[in-house]
Amino acid sequence: xxxxxxxxxxxxxxxxxxxxxxxxxxxxxxxxxxxxxxxxxxxxxxxxxxxxxxxxxxxxxxxxxxxxxxxxxxxxxxxxxxxxxxxxxxxxxxxxxxxxxxxxxxxxxxxxxxxxxxxxxxxxxxxxxxxxxxxxxxxxxxxxxxxxxxxxxxxxxxxxxxxxxxxxxxxxxxxxxxxxxxxxxxxxxxxxxxxxxxxxxxxxxxxxxxxxxxxxxxxxxxxxxxxxxxxxxxxxxxxxxxxxxxxxxxxxxxxxxxxxxxxxxxxxxxxxxxxxxxxxxxxxxxxxxxxxxxxxxxxxxxxxxxxxxxxxxxxxxxxxxxxxxxxxxxxxxxxxxxxxxxxxxxxxxxxxxxxxxxxxxxxxxxxxxxxxxxxxxxxxxxxxxxxxxxxxxxxxxxxxxxxxxxxxxxxxxxxxxxxxxxxxxxxxxxxxxxxxxxxxxxxxxxxxxxxxxxxxxx
Numbered sequence: 001x002x003x004x005x006x007x008x009x010x011x012x013x014x015x016x017x018x019x020x021x022x023x024x025x026x027x028x029x030x031x032x033x034x035x036x037x038x039x040x041x042x043x044x045x046x047x048x049x050x051x052x053x054x055x056x057x058x059x060x061x062x063x064x065x066x067x068x069x070x071x072x073x074x075x076x077x078x079x080x081x082x083x084x085x086x087x088x089x090x091x092x093x094x095x096x097x098x099x100x101x102x103x104x105x106x107x108x109x110x111x112x113x114x115x116x117x118x119x120x121x122x123x124x125x126x127x128x129x130x131x132x133x134x135x136x137x138x139x140x141x142x143x144x145x146x147x148x149x150x151x152x153x154x155x156x157x158x159x160x161x162x163x164x165x166x167x168x169x170x171x172x173x174x175x176x177x178x179x180x181x182x183x184x185x186x187x188x189x190x191x192x193x194x195x196x197x198x199x200x201x202x203x204x205x206x207x208x209x210x211x212x213x214x215x216x217x218x219x220x221x222x223x224x225x226x227x228x229x230x231x232x233x234x235x236x237x238x239x240x241x242x243x244x245x246x247x248x249x250x251x252x253x254x255x256x257x258x259x260x261x262x263x264x265x266x267x268x269x270x271x272x273x274x275x276x277x278x279x280x281x282x283x284x285x286x287x288x289x290x291x292x293x294x295x296x297x298x299x300x301x302x303x304x305x306x307x308x309x310x311x312x313x314x315x316x317x318x319x320x321x322x323x324x325x326x327x328x329x330x331x332x333x334x335x336x337x338x339x340x341x342x343x344x345x346x347x348x349x350x351x352x353x354x355x356x357x358x359x360x361x362x363x364x365x366x367x368x369x370x371x372x373x374x375x376x377x378x379x380x381x382x383x384x385x386x387x388x389x390x391x392x393x394x395x396x397x398x399x400x401x402x403x404x405x406x407x408x409x410x411x412x413x414x415x416x417x418x419x420x421x422x423x424x425x426x427x428x429x430x431x432x433x434x435x436x437x438x439x440x441x442x443x444x445x446x447x448x449x450x451x452x453x454x455x456x457x458x
Contacts, residue, residue: 117363117382117390125363125382126392129425133452134402138431138444139194140173146184146197151177154440157296157354158415158428159217160191161230163267169417170267171428172200174215176440179203179249181213185268191419191426192453194445201243201262201270209277210245210260216270218242218259218297218308220328226360227418233301238263240328241270242297242308245277252439257281258294259310261328278329279308285333289314290321296413298356307386309366311353317342318351320368322387339389340368340381347372347395348379354413357386367396367427369412375399376410378429397448402431409434409441425450 117125143152152175159172169188174181183201186194204210220240222233232239241262248254258280261273280286281294290312298309306325311318321337340352348370356367366381366389377395399411410432417426431446 115384116388117384122382122390122392125360125365126380126394126396128450129365129380129396132397132401132427132448132450134406135192135447135449135453136402136404136406138406139192139428139447140171140186140445142440142442142444144175144197146175147199149175149177149182149199153178153438154443155445156181156430156440156443157215157217157413158430158445159219160415160417160426160428161219161221161232161267164222164231164234171415171445172216172219173445174213176252178439179212180246180251180254181215183214183216183243183270191417192447198268200268203249204245204272208275209247209257210243210272212246212248212250212254213244213256214246214260214262215244215296216241216262218299220299220301224300224302224357224359226358226365226416227420230417232267238265238273239267240264240273240299242278242299243270244294244296255293256295258283259297259308274329279310279323279331279333281312283331283333285335287321287333287337289319289338290333296354300357302386307357309355309357311351311355311368312338316350318353318371320352320355334387336387339387340366340391343370343372343391343393345372346370346393347377347398348391349373351376352379352391356414356416358416367414367416369414370395371412375408376412376432378411378414378427397427397429401448402446405433407431407433407446410443411446422451424453 140155140158142154144155146152154176155173156176157174161170161172162168163170169191171186171188171194172183173186174183180203182199182203185198185200187196188194201214201216203212204214218241220233220235222231241264242259243262244256245258245260246254246256258277261278262270263273264270279294281291291314293313295311295313295318300307300309306328308323308325308331309320310323311320319338319342320340322334322339323331324334325331340355342349342352349372351371352368354369358365364383364386366383368379368381369376370379375398377399378397379391380396381389381391383389397411400408401411411429413430415428417428419426427448429446429448430443432441432443435442
């Protein structure tokens with residue numbers, strides 16, 4: 001099967017050379033993504049949205065957003081506005097290149113950071129992340145003894161990080177108690193033995209947007225290099241995390257409307273940074289593909305901009321998109337979303353979800369999970385520009401890789417850490433055996449490593 005090309009539009013196939021090429025208007029979508037969040041010196045967006053509050057005006061977050069949220073007319077105006085941006089960019093592009101139309105002759109004949117990754121390079125970049133070695137048991141069990149909690153039915157969504165000046169590793173994870181999600185933190189000195197559980201962020205106030213659960217894990221880090229320590233970054237004297245927000249209690253994964261923003265003084269206990277969603281299915285620029293649910297964030301900072309990679313759902317399918325910000329509180333959905341799409345008949349035919357992005361030399365690497373072929377599997381994709389991604393069709397690790405049956409049903413939702421002491425990658429994930437009669441199917445936190453840990457210092 002060919003690699004999945006996940007650019008904003010389906011690439012053209014050059015009949016003369018028999019290779020995948022990109023039409024110029026595909027690259028324009030990338031320009032929109034950057035231009036919409038670029039700001040001039042007076043702090044105004046280059047392309048302000050229709051009716052949006054400009055600097056110096058009164059009102060709330062945006063007067064346009066507050067008055068017209070969810071309004072079909074508002075959505076139409078957004079689309080018209082974006083269409084105008086495309087036309088304007090096409091005109092500029094045509095002027096600069098001396099070309100004035102779309103056709104087979106208008107292809108990228110020279111290397112371009114937006115081009116898809118060819119099959120040979122895809123195999124080369126994927127190779128170091130194959131042939132994992134499994135840890136035989138959950139490192140955090142399905143029903144751990146958590147302080148102040150009873151009836152824990154499953155643990156999920158691991159994210160490993162470190163706190164500046166502290167040599168220990170910490171892992172945030174969520175626990176489901178039959179009502180909803182609360183976030184906890186565990187600690188370890190060897191990345192295998194975890195304990196000292198504590199509540200990191202519990203339920204929000206009754207009747208509010210995060211009353212049903214708050215799942216942290218989209219942490220702002222000092223570095224996103226593949227082998228760099230996952231150290232939290234202080235900004236304005238605080239640590240920051242995006243989190244998935246559930247409004248309702250009473251069941252499992254009850255339709256999150258979007259994401260909130262949290263801060264922490266110590267990296268262990270977290271609280272709201274603002275009282276409201278920062279990314280939402282009710283945003284005027286929310287796409288159809290994400291209009292039912294918005295799930296987990298992966299927060300990144302690169303060249304002065306913030307990126308929020310996230311999975312979202314429409315009906316029974318989940319895909320991955322990205323949003324942009326310059327201040328962590330005001331976000332713009334990328335108009336060319338989704339950037340990782342479902343692949344019919346593939347291992348990600350149903351879901352392409354939970355992205356985690358790292359810098360690996362001259363390119364970016366994304367771990368995500370796919371649902372297809374009867375299970376959830378750990379997948380990988382690559383990009384040269386953070387906007388256009390090529391996904392490997394073959395999983396890095398398939399459900400059922402652990403012969404004990406620990407992950408027979410699902411292997412998904414990863415957190416990658418490199419340990420220089422033994423030159424080993426540790427990939428934590430939600431390992432689900434598919435336990436019958438259990439609402440979470442017995443899920444807990446599993447571990448696979450790039451080298452076997454037997455007879456090695458941990």
